Amino acid sequence: MHLQRSHIYGVMGEFGEPEELIHAVEKIRAAGYRRVNAYSPFPVEGLSEALGLKRNMVPFICMLGGLAGGVGGFFFQYWAAAITYPQNIGGRPLNSWPAFIPVTFELTILGASLAAVFGMLALNKLPQPHHPVFNVHRFSHASSDRFFVCIEAKDPKFRLEECARILQEVHAHHITEVSDD
Amino acid sequence: MSAGQPPFDSPEIRRLTPVIGPGYTYGSVTDKISAIVLTRPTSLGWYIGFLIAFSLMGMMTVAIGWLIIKGTGIWGINIPIGWGFAIVNFVWWIGIGHAGTLISAILFLLNQKWRTSINRFAEAMTLFAVACAGMFPLIHTGRPWMAFYMMPYPSTMGIWPQFRSPLIWDVFAVSTYGTVSLMFWFVGLIPDLATLRDRAVKKPMKIIYGMLSMGWRGSARHWHRYQSAYLLLAGLATPLVLSVHSVISFDFSIAIVPGWHTTIFPPYFVAGAIYSGFAMVLTIAIPLRKAYGLEDFITMRHLDNMAKVMLATGLIVAYGYFMEFFMASYSGNKFDVFLVQQRLHGPYAPFYYALLLCNILIPQLLWSFKMRHNVAVLFFMSIVVNIGMWLERFVIVVISLTRDYVPSAWGRYSPTFWDWATFIGTMGMFVTLIFLFVRVLPAISIAEMRELVAETSEEEK
Numbered sequence: 001m002h003l004q005r006s007h008i009y010g011v012m013g014e015f016g017e018p019e020e021l022i023h024a025v026e027k028i029r030a031a032g033y034r035r036v037n038a039y040s041p042f043p044v045e046g047l048s049e050a051l052g053l054k055r056n057m058v059p060f061i062c063m064l065g066g067l068a069g070g071v072g073g074f075f076f077q078y079w080a081a082a083i084t085y086p087q088n089i090g091g092r093p094l095n096s097w098p099a100f101i102p103v104t105f106e107l108t109i110l111g112a113s114l115a116a117v118f119g120m121l122a123l124n125k126l127p128q129p130h131h132p133v134f135n136v137h138r139f140s141h142a143s144s145d146r147f148f149v150c151i152e153a154k155d156p157k158f159r160l161e162e163c164a165r166i167l168q169e170v171h172a173h174h175i176t177e178v179s180d181d
Numbered sequence: 182m183s184a185g186q187p188p189f190d191s192p193e194i195r196r197l198t199p200v201i202g203p204g205y206t207y208g209s210v211t212d213k214i215s216a217i218v219l220t221r222p223t224s225l226g227w228y229i230g231f232l233i234a235f236s237l238m239g240m241m242t243v244a245i246g247w248l249i250i251k252g253t254g255i256w257g258i259n260i261p262i263g264w265g266f267a268i269v270n271f272v273w274w275i276g277i278g279h280a281g282t283l284i285s286a287i288l289f290l291l292n293q294k295w296r297t298s299i300n301r302f303a304e305a306m307t308l309f310a311v312a313c314a315g316m317f318p319l320i321h322t323g324r325p326w327m328a329f330y331m332m333p334y335p336s337t338m339g340i341w342p343q344f345r346s347p348l349i350w351d352v353f354a355v356s357t358y359g360t361v362s363l364m365f366w367f368v369g370l371i372p373d374l375a376t377l378r379d380r381a382v383k384k385p386m387k388i389i390y391g392m393l394s395m396g397w398r399g400s401a402r403h404w405h406r407y408q409s410a411y412l413l414l415a416g417l418a419t420p421l422v423l424s425v426h427s428v429i430s431f432d433f434s435i436a437i438v439p440g441w442h443t444t445i446f447p448p449y450f451v452a453g454a455i456y457s458g459f460a461m462v463l464t465i466a467i468p469l470r471k472a473y474g475l476e477d478f479i480t481m482r483h484l485d486n487m488a489k490v491m492l493a494t495g496l497i498v499a500y501g502y503f504m505e506f507f508m509a510s511y512s513g514n515k516f517d518v519f520l521v522q523q524r525l526h527g528p529y530a531p532f533y534y535a536l537l538l539c540n541i542l543i544p545q546l547l548w549s550f551k552m553r554h555n556v557a558v559l560f561f562m563s564i565v566v567n568i569g570m571w572l573e574r575f576v577i578v579v580i581s582l583t584r585d586y587v588p589s590a591w592g593r594y595s596p597t598f599w600d601w602a603t604f605i606g607t608m609g610m611f612v613t614l615i616f617l618f619v620r621v622l623p624a625i626s627i628a629e630m631r632e633l634v635a636e637t638s639e640e641e642k
Contacts, residue, residue, distance in 0.1 A: 018635060037401060037402060039398060041207060041376070041399055042404075042631040042632040042635065043405075043632065044635075047401050047404070048404075048405045051402075053401070053405050057406075058406050058409040058410050058413065062410075062413045062417075066417075080341035080344065081341070081343075081345065085339065085341040099344065100345075102350040102353070103344055103349070103350055105420075105424060106353040106354050106424065106428075107357070109357055109417050110357040110361065112413070112417050113413075113414055113417050113418075114360075114364070116413045116417070117368055117414065119410070120368075120409070121395070123406050124403045124406055127396055129396050130396070133398055139398075140379035141379075142379075142399045143372070143375045143378070143380075143397075144208060144211040144376055144379065145208035145211060
């Protein structure tokens, strides 16, 4: 049986402890599923590895932001103080670079921080008001005391019964179909 | 420490004073913290406290309104003392903010578990303190509506800010600090806002928390990037917090004024900032845990650790005072020597002795284990240190400016009613914001407490 993708987002199982979640994710991935995601009320150690998540782009974006802030900040000050609005104060050098360092430093931090936060939000595609997983009634526990795993319908191996069976094998409770609307 | 005490950081001490009370689960920490915001009825005490704080904030509004109508002449400042209360209070407030960032960033990098239950409200305290601080230089300009002149913008006059001036460095340091602190705080709040969204019963609450949480669903892929971003922010905030008070000390130390022009200022200012900040965290934490029954989350271990940080930074500050004396006499610079004499015997000497009493003498009680475990003593101590650190800034600003190089440039300074009204008013604003914060947002990070529960249960296994 192949369900139409427009009707179903995936199958979800619930767990009470983070260790059970990790165990389940490992089992499901070992069975060959790749479009798998887990949901937890706090970052669970070892979950990223179990899901096979690679290094993310946030640090790189952060570095770009820091470079932009620092380099841009320094040359902006240089341009303002030495080129467009030079002030001759007792013949002192216009490019007084040591005096530009504090602002350069602050702008480096500012650029890097803004990039890290907005980069993280953008990569996570947040804000996102609705997502199919919110259709599951018990999913409100994902923000307090329950751990969820979802095998998504986009997975090429996805068969509803198969997925439900594997979730049963890893002792998930409340196995539910996640509708996609 | 008395003779029978177990050693400093033994497992026994940890068992006696854990970072979280026994028997908590993911669900029960969530319930307990979110209940403060969602289900607990607002107590009479909250209304009374809020009313007092809000009245004081009203007084601040009046004081600033009058200032805008009349100008800075209503304050006690005049040449040669152009700085007065505005700068004293600015430095004091911004210093208080530093403990929040220290707790949230530096202790995070050092993997200190005890930071978890205090970081959220310490960060909130940082934001509110920066808000109070930022107002002072703004209104001190006399024409706050022209404050945008300090920002680099393409003006029709073709002028640009003087980037060689510490006062412009200040603008960048403080605004960056405010922005990064806000982001750090908000990023930490996102998972908790999602918790509140899912647990709120009333529709408007669901909508507001829902919008603020931006659709956070605790996805492992999201947590993966979230943790990277949080760690990076902590790493960035650490040098930032050290730079901010250094830059503020440049406002003084770049100037060639006796008592200000010293290289010890940046580290000594940073230590002082952390000192006063931890004092303020204690001032808030002690009533907060009492009022909302959070003794299991903000345990004696937290209070004890904060007292130790206070003691350590207090000693650095004491070293700073000592070095000021030493450098003055060792350099033989007659203006510096004279300034030190003025501190000890001049018209403002009582302030200096009060400062030594508050910042150096009384905090030595914190060496005692008993004192560090006495909540009333700690609360008293935190107030004393706050006063002491305010006096320090008063002494730095006022004594140096009233005793410049030439006797003809000497003067006296005394604050007016409006100085006090503005200062006490900002305290009202600070407390008002704290009151609102504990009422509408979780004062303790719920997600991090769950993590702590997971870690402690793992340790027990």
